[in-house]
Amino acid sequence: MPLVRRLLERPGVPPHEAERLLAVATGRSRRDLTAEGEIGVREAERYFELVERRRAGVPLQHLEGTVQFGPIELSSDGRALVPRPETERLWEEAVAALGDAGPGTVIVDLCTGSGNLALALKHRFPSARVFATDRSSEALELAEENAGALGLDVTFLQGDLFAPLPGELYERVDLLVANPPYVAESEFDELPVEVRDHDPRRALVAGPRGDEILERIARDAYWWMATGGWLFCEIGETQSQRALELFGVYLDVEVRLDLARRPRILVGRKGGRCCV
Ligand SMILES: C[S@@+](CC[C@H](N)C(=O)[O-])C[C@H]1O[C@@H](n2cnc3c(N)ncnc32)[C@H](O)[C@@H]1O
Incomplete structure (x- = not known):
């Protein structure tokens, strides 16, 4: 044989x-x-x-060195989370909601990691101005490499959530996406080996409860979003109720399902309905 x-x-x-x-x-x-x-x-x-x-337990994507995310292929290694199919679903939903984008359109990706969401959005909406932030210099190094390889012009900024964004974007963001850490400290040891030992811990764990970063995004997002602007934020499958409470104070909100029909995408809209 x-x-x-x-x-x-x-x-x-x-x-x-x-x-x-x-x-x-x-x-x-x-x-x-x-x-x-x-x-x-x-x-x-x-x-x-x-x-x-x-x-x-080494992820297949690390062995291959690449991962497909929507329309783009990215390098993938231990510097940032391996982009997941559920986040690809979030990208599709965000693209459908925004529909179209011109040179005045502003897109922001918080917690960008490998740059997957920011780069796939820039690929889909080439005229839009796209900004992406992450606290990790290693993740941003990978994101910049991916942007260079794809020839996509995204502004990557290092820092805490919204902090590094230029002030001129205040109340100007038409689409805000985020896949933040949302795992509780106590849940970390229970994660599959492939995730626990190979994705950066800082990409996964938000704090003792797990909703700490979601809470901070919910608190600040409204002030950065344009009227009519959209927010798409990935959440853990047990966090729908909490996320609706947190984001619902400021925005019209709903939770949508991922491809496995789990409630994983918090959708919010400022000054408009988010149901389509
Ligand atoms: C779950 S990963 C998501 C990465 C990528 N967006 C994706 O979808 O695969 C979360 C990312 O958030 C970053 N991060 C964690 N805390 C942060 C903070 N306070 N401000 C900015 N980025 C943060 C981590 O470095 C990590 O890259």
């Missing part, structure tokens, strides 16, 4: 992951890796090393 087929059919690694790891090990595209093909001894060794690291 050809070696590629043997490796793909070996128990212990799901076939779609085996195929992706083989592509990394051989430097070939998945389409070029036919089950009837052969690979060299060095490639096979490299494949087994990758399988071991994957079994130890």
